[in-house]
Amino acid sequence: MRLGVLDVGSNTVHLLVVDAHPGARPLPAHSHKAELRLAELLDERGAIAPAGIERLIATVGDALHAAEDKGCEEVLPFATSAIREATNADAVLARIKERAGIDLQVLTGGEEARLTFLAARRWFGWSAGKLFLLDIGGGSLEIAYGIDEEPDAAVSLPLGAGRLTSGWLPGDPADAADVRALRRHVRAQIARTVGEFSRFGKPDHVVATSKTFKQLARIAGAPGSGDGLYVQRNLTRKSLEEWVPKLAVMTADQRTGLPGVSEGRAPQLLAGAMVAEGAMDLFGIDELEICPWALREGVILRRLDHLPAE
DSSP states (O other): OEEEEEEEOSSEEEEEEEEOOTTSOOEEEEEEEEEOOGGGGBOTTSOBOHHHHHHHHHHHHHHHHHHHHTTOSEEEEEEOHHHHTOTTHHHHHHHHHHHHOOOOEEOOHHHHHHHHHHHHHHHHOGGGOSEEEEEEOSSOEEEEEESSSSOSEEEEESOOHHHHHHHHOOSSSOOHHHHHHHHHHHHHHHHHHHHHHHTTOOOSEEEEESHHHHHHHHHTTOOOGGGOTTSOOEEEHHHHHHHHHHHHTSOHHHHTTSTTOOTTTGGGHHHHHHHHHHHHHHTTOSEEEEOSOOHHHHHHHHHHHTSOOO
């Protein structure tokens, strides 16, 4: 069957269309993406402003039209932290249902972490052993650990690259004092969770998903996307320690000149790099591997698990 997964995230609204059936890996057929930056459309009360709601409804409508054009039999729509934490989330969801005709399911932070972990486990397989996962989104950082498909521990922290950039790094380039304050904040938040994971022992394989990690690996020398999904891409803590100070003195325009860095993501790259460096340092990770699959694939895989085998 042809499935569509509609991801309303903090940065983008992304429709991924795949051809899939139980027992087989989903094959990407089409991708439709629009930058929305929901985190930047909140008012002083933490609510999505009326103009933002209209933009969101229009963007979701465009994605649903694309899904129809591509012959999707079913669309799996979900939203993450930007809508989850908006003070008018219920009203926004009701408006989307009324105008776009779709029930947008809001995932909890724990669900995000578990579904992303499922995708990573399926990608790397059982031979990866005890798996430790990091995922940096626009609004949150997900951390998960386990030996099975369901992680033994999973947490979500409000340390997304977009959220931190808008809340802590208003300058371009960033002010040195702001960078220092953000560094303290990030590490204090992550440090609270270390004990929850360290009791399970050292992982056999550490992986990371998300656009932020992919871009960081790329600027540190990993192969580009043109080399395909199956080329191994790693990121070391040493390379992050070298790049964070460089990114801190660059403007957003200067970052767009780096390999693999898009114009839309360039402003957030410093905050994302600081979260990545802090997590790798506090969890004692010297090197991790980039996983091509993430939350969207996890949602698809979970849906396929509930379909009868042919």
